[in-house]
Amino acid sequence: MPKNKKNIKEILSSTIPFLLMLGCGFIAGFLGTKNLDQNELAEISFLGSLFGFIFFISSVLVQTILHEAGHLVFGLMSGYEFVSFRVGSFTLIKENNKFFIKKFNLKGTAGQCLMMPKSDNCESCSYVLYNLGGILMNALVSILCFIIYSSVTTSIYLSEFLYGMIIFGVIAILTNGIPMKISGISNDGYNTFSILKNNTMKYCFYIQLKVHGLLSKGMRIKDMPIEWFEIDEKSDFSNPLICSIKCIEASYYHDRLEFDKAKSCYEFLINYSPNILKLFENEIKCELLFYEIIVTQNQNNINELYTKKLKSYIKATNCYISRARLMYAYHLIIEKDIKKANTFLDKFDKLKNTYPVKGEISGEVEVINFIKNKFLISDNINNSSL
Incomplete structure (x- = not known):
């Protein structure tokens, strides 16, 4: 691959997730304020807005944990053995039937769930559900949050959290489902596509x-x-x-x-x-x-x-x-x-x-x-x- 084309590809793979997050965040903010009448808008203090923003951003962490939990759940369903579960730099490992917290961070990733095939034959392993488990979990939770948001009257702060869960869930689905490499790391879609290839x-x-x-x-x-x-x-x-x-x-x-x-x-x-x-x-x-x-x-x-x-x-x-x-x-x-x-x-x-x-x-x-x-x-x- 020519070097200039490779550089363009690397730039796109790094900027697309950011642009998706920026765009979705703008839409979420627009929809959130649109659903409030003028009196409610006037009542929102600076501190209230700050709390609303915190609730909105906290959904990123929740969706990250849920994404890795999806790999864990669908991995266990597919016959894999738990190895480690990481969010940020905090890593949960199992050692001698006991759980311990260790620290590690992989550049370019927010979290990671690693499991080991129990089978001694690569042909007998299930790969698709394990790889796409995170995306499936993000999708299921995002749909649930959308149903709650659409059908139940909630407080402003809970609404902001639900916005975030929906928006960042969609971002997680797109950035992990569309085959690409982000900061040099192959995403779930890329791994699945490569394995099926x-x-x-x-x-x-x-x-x-x-x-x-x-x-x-x-x-x-x-x-x-x-x-x-x-x-x-x-x-x-x-x-x-x-x-x-x-x-x-x-x-x-x-x-x-x-x-x-x-x-x-x-x-x-x-x-x-x-x-x-x-x-x-x-x-x-x-x-x-x-x-x-x-x-x-x-x-x-x-x-x-x-x-x-x-x-x-x-x-x-x-x-x-x-x-x-x-x-x-x-x-x-x-x-x-x-x-x-x-x-x-x-x-x-x-x-x-x-x-x-x-x-x-x-x-x-x-x-x-x-x-x-x-x-x-x-x-x-x-x-x-x-």
Whole structure:
């Protein structure tokens, strides 16, 4: 795809949701005031208007929660197992039959419900209901709110809330149902369309969910069968679902401390830039930067990767445990700044307690220990052990 066309597509995918929200909000406000007579309008104080606005905006959070609840309900109906439920940065996980709150945020998403297929065969899984469950829930609730609003006399504040539920429900349906990528993330409609398109996409989606579910339970990715991640190299790796499996293959080698093999996987994928999603491109560059730091220490390659844009991405994703590992290595090995390196080591320790993926934590701890053994012991630098 030509670069200028790709840029136009990225701009549209980012602005369409905003324009939809702006337009729907204007319509909601217009309809809301239209249904009030002049006396009622005159009685609304500034404080009352503020409360009305708060009720209206609160419907965004409610519809977000309902959207993820839709994935949960229809996922359970389709035979999936609960893994995690996230709204904003707050993530509910299940561990040893108990629920815990962890913290994580995925750039470009307001929430996420992740589930794991119970089946060992991708062909026997149901994909459509799980993917479209959020949209169905938004639609059902929006219809219910419309019926209540149309047939029941309510207070001004409840009316504002109902407006918001209807309007933001429609926005959620459109932005999640129309196949597109928003801020580099494939929406529900895009995933469903891709899965229905061919069996390779179905398999990749299945493996994504399976791997994340097992990692969340504490299994290391290096203990999973490598055959799961072997994709025909003639496949279209610019497709997000296929690209993700190659990234998982790289993570498999990374977890085995076979950094050269992991680097080869990422170098293979970076050749598809700029056609791969920006999210994947940034993640790949972060890992390539890490391998340059701990393997070659080639300053020219490091400078080429560690650009202003990548620095901004690293800062925006500082809740990822792999970011603390990357910056610890950078300041320890390249900058030779032990004090700054230790701040990221402290951050790594804190993230271990809040990060929701147990298997990933175990792998990253081993990598941190590898860095310490290779670069600290030889220099006689005393650091607290993990």
